[in-house]
Amino acid sequence: MKVTKKWVAAAAAAALTLTSLPAMPGTTVQAADSVDQTVRLEPWNASTFNDTNGDGLGEFEGWGTSLCWWANRIGYSEQLTSQAAELFFSDEGLDMNIGRYNVGGGDATGEIQEVPVNENALFYDLETEGRTPEYAGTSMEVNDITKMQSVQFSKSDADFGFTKGTNVGTFKAIGWINELGDEPGSGDNLHYTVNVEEEGTYTVKLLLTLTGSNERAVAIRVNGTDDYVVDADTVNANVIASGSNN
Known part of the structure; x- marks a missing residue:
């Protein structure tokens, strides 16, 4: 030893x-002939x-x-x-x-720092005047969802302004959403009219509520022709709040 x-x-x-x-120009040292290095x-x-x-x-x-x-x-x-x-x-x-050594710990120390809403984001929801959807489903109606009031966000989101560790609270939701392109009946698609100020590439985020297990994909259609589909596995992997009553 x-x-x-x-x-x-x-x-x-x-x-x-x-x-x-001391600092000097690069010096090359040739190893022994028996070593190719x-x-x-x-x-x-x-x-x-x-x-x-x-x-x-x-x-x-x-x-x-x-x-x-x-x-x-x-x-x-x-x-x-x-x-x-x-x-x-x-x-x-x-x-x-x-x-x-490593000291493991969480990212929440002391008072929770709330994440502000992205001031450049435009929200199209179920109640903002001029930004609500059109739909023809006979069973579709907007309801207040209260069963997740005490459920906490498991992730923060800098666009929606959700802060990890804070309560979800009450929000509005609508059901009976059809698969993209299905004819209206009890349900329908939500049709939003979005007017952008200039041509460019934009990020679109959708906020969904699910009850039980989910096996459905989510899709949007832009300008009546371009479809963007998110499969069920991706939807299920991006849950931001979950509780026993949701």
Whole structure:
């Protein structure tokens, strides 16, 4: 073990020497004839991280190991933990002085920062004057949905202004939506008239409510000819709020 420690220390010292060379044109070092490899030293590309003496080069603070995830595996055994600490971090072992570890945590700390609505977004819904749809389904009507009032958003959305961790609340919805192109009956398609100020490419987001499992795709038709279809798997993979009563 002593031999291993000294060899590693020598390697570290060599690395320090190489990264401390003054800036100079690229130097090419040809390896031995038996090895087909060329090593090119570029001291001007040395890291300036932890530059303690202002020479433009970084200095080593020590050496160590990452603890993920082997440390977690042996942490259940006091004997294995003690043996690993002795082998890695004592002067009888490798004498490491740095341990890298990961602290897991969520992205919500303290007060929730609400996501504002995208001020450039235009909303076509079921109640905004001039932006409501036409439909002919005999069973279609707009209702207030209250059963998700206490359900929280699982994702944030910067266009709708939904904030992860806040309550969904009450909203309006309409049912009996036909598949694209079906003739009106009890249900129909929703027909929105959208007038854009200039020609270009626009992002369209649809907000849907589902009850139970979903096996239907969702589609929109633009200018009566261009169809854009999102399959059921994609719809189900983009749920932003879910509760036992929805």
